[in-house]
Amino acid sequence: MKIEKILVANRGEIALRIMRSAREMGIATVAIFSDADREALHVRYADEAICVGAPASAESYLNIDKVIAASLKTGAQAIHPGYGFLSENPAFARAVRDAGLILIGPSPEAMEIMGNKLAAKAAALKYGIPMVPGTEQAVTDVAEAKARAAEVGYPILIKAAAGGGGKGMRIVRDAGSFEEQMQLAVSEATTAFGDGAVFIERYVSSPRHIEIQVLGDSHGNIVHLFERECSIQRRHQKVVEEAPSSVLTPELREQMGRCAVDVARSVSYTGAGTVEFILDEKLNFFFLEMNTRLQVEHPVTELITGVDLVKEQIRIAAGEPVSFNQEELSIRGHAVELRVYAEDPANNFLPDIGTLQTYKTPQGPGIRVDDGFEQGMDIPIYYDPMIAKLITYGGDRNEAISRMQRAIAEYDITGIQTTLGFGSFVMQHEAFRSGNFDTHFVEKFFRPEFLTASEEEEALVAAIAALSYLKERRSAPVAATAQAAENNWIRNRRQLR
Known part of the structure; x- marks a missing residue:
């Protein structure tokens, strides 16, 4: 079926990113928006736009x-949900299908299985995918669960079967605290997901988070587009991603890729999806979960493969096969992504909502900015307080990191606190540059005062430059002027933040 008009059921940068690919394909787009987003860039960019309600997500985007x-009214034949909001909601997928529309995404049945960690594990086990030792079913009896934890060996992880984002997850280091931590996990899972089911896994103490991008079509073709390293996280959510990983060997990459394809095959997956693994310090990998949608970090995969994932999604939804086979894919260069959030890294990464008094994006070779603001x-x-995704590409990892450092320095945002300073800290840290890091990077290495120290170092450089210039001019009040330059630099750097 030919798709001529797509409704994008999302907002911000991902809505714009989808619309741009659709426009290149000659496909018209419809934006939906809440009252809070009337002037948003995605609303202005789309061919049509329709308001779907009040600012609260439950009254609009959800x-x-x-x-x-809105789709029926505007004549859009297909709906692209992006990520977040309704993108992994089986009820929405069924409603789209029942309305005679096309969902640019997987089937509701695949969403249901992979949306529950225990069901996902059961599906993956049919193909012999490596699993972290633990329980294969939900545990409800505390005594039975405690006995199983002793068999697995402490420390163990209690995890909610539904949902994600670190909710309903508890690390238990000894039997004495097991009962209390299990009760807390069940309570949090019930509150967050309406499902208190939990299971037990061995706790991998120094894990790396590696995910494999997959594409599947309705003709039975499934391919993987290599891996992304997503180990730099705060609150169990990613902040820095890169492709490829600096630690995977070609043999391990091929093995993980085959496993990811098998996981997708276990649910007859169609569209773009991501199979997530954890990698231990001995480079053993274990299945974690599958995300049945386009990922925030998909641009790094696009840059190293040359594949437009959104265009592939649209073609697959229209009934076409994946436009390439596994043998045609190769890794070219390296890409790094920093999520630029309106958050204060010096205050536990809490959101810092406000007005973008200054907003100037970096430019130049190897820089891509996916944003939805001006x-x-x-x-x-x-x-979600994400402002933009800053992505850099280079011939190798060092060049991609160097370009990221330049891009961060050129990105000018005032009026709010952002994660740009944190990104600069990561790019300069020896653990990241050497590739010797895991998901505990933030708690191991980051301290809020490091950002202040970095600013002061930059101020000192500015003062030294001013001093050198003044000496050349043989100006008398050198020291006082240099001090003023340093103070002005600090004041201007921090203004409106």
């Missing part, structure tokens, strides 16, 4: 009936 109605716009309090 309202299935309103999204379906200078003068407000960061709405109702949604």
Whole structure:
């Protein structure tokens, strides 16, 4: 079936990113927006736009009936959900199908299986995918669970079967605290997901988070597009991603890729998805979960493979096969992504909502910025505080990192605190540059005062430059002027933040 118009059921940078690929394909787009997003860039960019409700997500972007109605009203044949919001909601996928529309994504059945960690493990086990030792079923009896934990060996991890983002997850280091931690995990899982089911896994103490991008079509073809390293995280959520990983050997990459394809095959997966693994210090890998949508970090894969994942999604949804086979893919160069959040890294990465008083993006070779804002716009309090994705590409990892450092230095944002300074800290840290890091990078190495120290170092460089210039001019009040330059630099750097 030929798709001529797509409704993008999302907002911000991902809505724009989808619309741009659709426009290149000659496909018209429809934007939906809440009252808070009337002036948003994705609304202005789309061929049509329709309001779906009040600012709160539940009344707009998460309202299935309103999204379906908007698609029918505008004549859009297909809906692309992006990521977040309704992208992994089986009820939404069924509603789209029942309305005679096309979902640019997997089937509701695949979403349901992979949306539950225990069901996902059961599906993957049919193909012999490596699993972290633990329980294969939900545990409810505390005594039975405690006995199983002793068999697995402490420390262990209690995890919610539904959901993600670190909710309903507890590390238990000894039997004495097991009962309390299990009760807390069950309570948090019930509150967050309406499902208190939990299971037990051995706790991998120094894990790396490696994920494999897959594409599947309705003709039975499934390919993988290599890995992404996503180990730099805060609150169990990614901040820095890169492709390829600096630690995978070609043999391990091939092995993990085959496993990812088998996981997708276990649910007859169609569209773009990501199979996530954890890698221990001995480079043993274990299946973690599958995300049944396009990932935030998909640009790094696009840059190293030359594949437009959104275009592939659209073609697959229209019934076409994947446009290449596994043998045609290769890794070219290296890419790094920093999520630029409106967050204060010096205050436990808490959101810092406000107005973008200054907003100037970096440019030049090897730099890509996926954003949905411009200078003068407000960061709405109702949604995820991500401002942009800053992605750099180089011939090798060192060049990609060097370009990221330059891009961060050129990115000018005032009015709010952002994760740019944290990104600079990561790029310069020896653990990251050497590739010797894991998911505990933030807690091991980062301290808020490091950002202040970095600013002061830059101020000192500015003062030294001013001093050198003044000496050349043989100006008398050198010291006083250099001090003023340093103070002005600090004040200007911190203004409106």
